[in-house]
Amino acid sequence: MATNAAKRNHLMQTLNGWLEPDRFQDYCPNGLQVEGKSEIRHIVSGVTASQALIDEAIYVGADMILVHHGYFWKGEDQRIQGMKRARIKALMSHDINLVAYHLPLDDHPEYGNNRQLAKILDIRDAAPLDGLVWAGNLAKALSPPAFAAHLQLCLDREPLVVGSGPDTIKRVAWCTGAAQGYITKALEAGVDAFISGEISEPTTHTARECGIHYFAAGHHATERYGVQALGEALAREFGLTHQFIDCDNPV
Template sequence: MASTREILGTLDSWLQPGNFQDYCPNGLQVEGKAAVSTLVTGVTASQALIDAAIEAGADMILVHHGYFWKGEDARIQGMKRARLKRLLDNDINLVAYHLPLDDHPEYGNNRRLADVLGLVRPRPLNGLVWEGELPEPLSPEQFGLAIARALHREPLHVGGGPQQIRRVGWCTGAAQGYIQTALEAGLDAYISGEISESTTHTARECGIHYYAAGHHATERYGVQALGDALARQFGLRHTFIDCDNPV
């Protein structure tokens, strides 16, 4: 068992949220117990995750997508009230890290996705976008199959780049807008979670392969790695709960 304050201090030390201008508050979002023995991690603090975490006896839930996003209705009603009530009734801490978790060089979503996809020499390219290489060139169809096998979800492939893919860029989640960064770097393919109508035209007309591999599917791995690290550091019981999301 460890104190909530000590865990939060460690997370802030590792992730350095003060270095980011984010769309939501990073760190403790809903205060619960002063001590933690059971940690549950997940991608999004949905009702399904909260209910499953309560069943698992969680003292703290750590997620990538938490609450209180800029521009959203601040009133506590409906879905927001139901979620918060369950957290408060069960005295569970909700902790969320958004951009700091995407960016982290060890526990970050981008870094961990590289491992899952088997990309070599993963490194930051520009901002949140990373780049790396395939161990050996693959056709666009072969690369799509490799992504599907790794993420257990068939990606949407659009565009038209070279017949063999070697150099790849990526940014997890809703980062399709960074395709221009991949183009400027001369990459063969770019991966993100979602796709916009305009992404298709950019990929086709500018000659790059684009793979929309799923927002949820590309962001499952950073929070797991972070939870495992906390479990080792503080002797916590850690469970990652994957609430299915097709997007």
């Protein structure tokens, strides 16, 4: 474990400086969601602040949990009872800080989910296309089945494939997570394929009728990488230890 310790408030200033959460109108509060101990030595990162992740963080002696999906979403029941009570009680009983960044982490040009997915998939010239949607080029053109196999190999998850487009795929657009609605932006850009995490019923018809290959590669599977990159960067910055804990989710 790390011998270095950093003040929580200093870490939060750094994270907020990197991610600029005030620029976003999000569905949840970004930053420190549950306050724990004031000194941080060991950071655990994960996609979602589930009970399984909290339990693992307690087991390894984490001082801070850094996630993409935290708590207090708009529209959810505000009462702290049941599952929410159990999670928050576990955090507070062990004095663990919970830090979450949603849209600011999707959007970040270096640590963001979209940037990191491009690295994992070896997509070249990756850059924002429109808002949270990114676009880039494959190293070489692939047939749709070959590209599906590439996704499965890189993400360890078989994608759901729908639609019909060009015989080969070279230019792609993507947005991680529940971004299926952005397929219209991909169509407007004239790319060969669009990748997101989740799919919905209307997305299938859009892909079929508008001539584009669509790959639903998994919400969890496409969003593993941003929070890892952010945790590693924070650990380097302050000389702390960091580990990513992957709690499997088939969605």
